Amino acid sequence: xxxxxxxxxxxxxxxxxxxxxxxxxxxxxxxxxxxxxxxxxxxxxxxxxxxxxxxxxxxxxxxxxxxxxxxxxxxxxxxxxxxxxxxxxxxxxxxxxxxxxxxxxxxxxxxxxxxxxxxxxxxxxxxxxxxxxxxxxxxxxxxxxxxxxxxxxxxxxxxxxxxxxxxxxxxxxxxxxxxxxxxxxxxxxxxxxxxxxxxxxxxxxxxxxxxxxxxxxxxxxxxxxxxxxxxxxxxxxxxxxxxxxxxxxxxxxxxxxxxxxxxxxxxxxx
Numbered sequence: 099x100x101x102x103x104x105x106x107x108x109x110x111x112x113x114x115x116x117x118x119x120x121x122x123x124x125x126x127x128x129x130x131x132x133x134x135x136x137x138x139x140x141x142x143x144x145x146x147x148x149x150x151x152x153x154x155x156x157x158x159x160x161x162x163x164x165x166x167x168x169x170x171x172x173x174x175x176x177x178x179x180x181x182x183x184x185x186x187x188x189x190x191x192x193x194x195x196x197x198x199x200x201x202x203x204x205x206x207x208x209x210x211x212x213x214x215x216x217x218x219x220x221x222x223x224x225x226x227x228x229x230x231x232x233x234x235x236x237x238x239x240x241x242x243x244x245x246x247x248x249x250x251x252x253x254x255x256x257x258x259x260x261x262x263x264x265x266x267x268x269x270x271x272x273x274x275x276x277x278x279x280x281x282x283x284x285x286x287x288x289x290x291x292x293x294x295x296x297x298x299x300x301x302x303x304x305x306x307x308x309x310x311x312x313x314x315x316x317x318x319x320x321x322x323x324x325x326x327x328x329x330x331x332x333x334x335x336x337x338x339x340x341x342x343x344x345x346x347x348x349x350x351x352x353x354x355x356x357x358x359x360x361x362x363x364x365x366x367x368x
Contacts, residue, residue, distance in 0.1 A: 109180045109217045113304035113324040121327045130172045131367045140180035147333035162189050166203045173215045182218030187225045193241030218250030227260050232271050236278040243279035253280035258287030272301050291321050298322030
């Protein structure tokens with residue numbers, strides 16, 4: 099693996115306004131490996147996929163152990179890959195708790211310093227569909243920045259995600275999280291291009307949005323986006339394809355083996 103400082107800088111440099119990279123979000127080691135083999139330099143995780151895998155509700159702080167195990171396994175399988183994870187709301191109410199969780203869960207084995215096995219985290223300002231005060235996430239971001247200066251902290255603003263069309267509030271939160279030391283801003287939701295352009299034009303940090311049914315990568319690039327996350331899309335697409343295959347068998351059709359990866363593609367993963 100490259101020197102950690104160099105790796106951190108390289109991950110930051112992937113975030114280029116107007117030239118966004120696509121961040122595929124994995125739910126297991128095999129999906130992470132296949133996304134890497136497809137040419138993606140950075141891999142994320144989907145909290146929905148992780149939660150579904152253990153029978154838990156998404157964004158309910160029930161995924162920590164599973165996320166830790168997944169990240170550790172991905173890091174072993176892909177030691178040279180950039181890895182970032184969905185860290186929900188930090189798995190704690192206080193900044194101190196969030197820092198403790200990070201240090202206890204993701205520390206590089208055999209070290210006592212600030213090194214972590216993840217290159218970045220995504221930490222959000224809502225829980226159970228309710229927004230927290232901006233100062234709460236700002237304090238968490240600031241504490242994480244002080245404790246782990248090499249970690250890329252992507253501050254997720256959920257105003258649009260939970261259905262509140264309040265652009266002014268989003269801009270205020272961008273300022274709060276930027277001043278707290280965030281490295282990137284994530285604004286999920288079904289946003290139109292003028293809204294995205296306003297956000298990217300205002301933000302002092304690179305802006306991350308979700309892959310969209312409305313906008314291509316080229317359109318998002320022209321809007322100034324730096325990173326496009328798949329979120330739970332790929333997990334849901336995989337399950338949807340499985341259900342379509344099952345429906346075909348139920349309808350007395352032959353199994354469709356031509357459009358799926360062969361068995362050997364998985365057994366040969368290194």
